[in-house]
Amino acid sequence: MRIRRCGHLLIEPREQIEFSLESLADGGDGIAARIELYALAAHLDAEVAVNADEVAILNSLTAATWRDFDALAAEHSEARLRGLLEKGLLISDAPEFATARERDETLRAANWQPHAATAHYFGRWRGVTSGDDTDNSGVTTMRDLFARLGAPPPHVLERVPKSERLGLPQPRHTPLDDLLARRATCRNFDADKPVDRAAFADIMHRVFGAQAAYEIHADNVVIKRNSPSGGGLHPTEAYVVVQNVDGIAPGLYHYHPIDHALEPLSHPSADELRGFIRMMVAAQKYFGDAAVFVVMAARFARTFWKYRNHSKAYRAIILDVGHLSQNLYLTATEFDLGAFITAAINEVEIEQAFGLDPLIESPLAVVGFGHRGAECVTFEFDPNRAVWPEGVSQPR
Secondary structure, three states: OEEEEOOOOEEEEEEEEEEOHHHHHOOOOOEEEEEEEEEEOOOOOOOEEEOHHHHHHHHHOOOOOOEEHHHHHHHOOHHHHHHHHHHOOEEEOOHHHHHHHHHHHHHHHOOOOHHHHHHHHHOOOOOOOHHHHHHHHOOOOHHHHHHHHOOOOOOOOOOOOHHHOOOOOOOOOOHHHHHHHOOOEOOOEOOOOOEOHHHHHHHHHHHHOOOEEEEEEOOEEEEEOOOOOHHHOOOEEEEEEEOOEOOEOOEEEEEEOOOOEEEEEEOOOHHHHHHHHHHHOOOOHHHOOOOEEEEEEEEHHHHHOOOOOOOOHHHHHHHHHHHHHHHHHHHHHHOOOEEEEEOOOOHHHHHHHHOOOOOOEEEEEEEEEEOEOOOOOOOOOOOOOOOOOOOOOOOO
């Protein structure tokens, strides 16, 4: 059997604070700190606790060169080597360790920059209900936050005295300003009012559709969307959850940007769909009544093909999602619909529902849209009253 170290590996020293009676007896503060070591390897499902001896073994091996297990066992403890194999931090060519080897090879082939892979993979949520947690905490408004956390950082940054500022001409007003004024995150959707199929199609095409496709040469086609993208690569896929659209069955779909068509994936029952939506947006109940949800999932290889192991590649992918979300807000607003975006999502459950491998393709955010409800039950930030007119009460 041959072994090597896994391709992407970060070791994190984590400080644990404990009460110490011995420290207190010696006149100290009664607090003792100890260091625990954790291995973060993106090809594994979770972080792994390790000790200093195991770290020393990992540090003595490379990710590129295979070594004979028996020869290494003469240098290191065989039990420790096998322990690291079981943890998936050492990779083996033996069939019994095939799962870790295949995941490690998938990660290597994807051209991830190691720090970006670690940040992405271990930033994914599973089973988080942040909406419920917020409600149960009693901190649901800005006033609650102020009372709990104190004053936030200043709302603007001032680098020079007011007397030194160079005033600019007053901005000219255009129809786009009216549209932008009505652009606000919606938290009050009408669950009973379906979105018109034509409006749904218009929004999907304007935001996620290919406005043009150009074949540079064989096997190299680029598309144009109505938003910028790093390298012109457009790595973001649109996975659609339809809840209430005229003429389209509720369910899970993939949007084809060139054919401007939905690819049906599954049609769960109404209760199952409702439960999935709740889990998808981490129990943020004010989003649950939207008619349409779009999971914006990054197809990493599309960007990493050009920017291989690049320190800025992951950042460019995140920017891609931001550009798309703003276009969705503006387009939905033009059609008198409300829209939202949230990064507080349970990526693991979404990946499982759509059959995504997180090392290859994974959600970064969820956007949605639908008709606003008649009442403002949950606060929406609309200080200019462009959405909710004067006289409509808003919770604070």
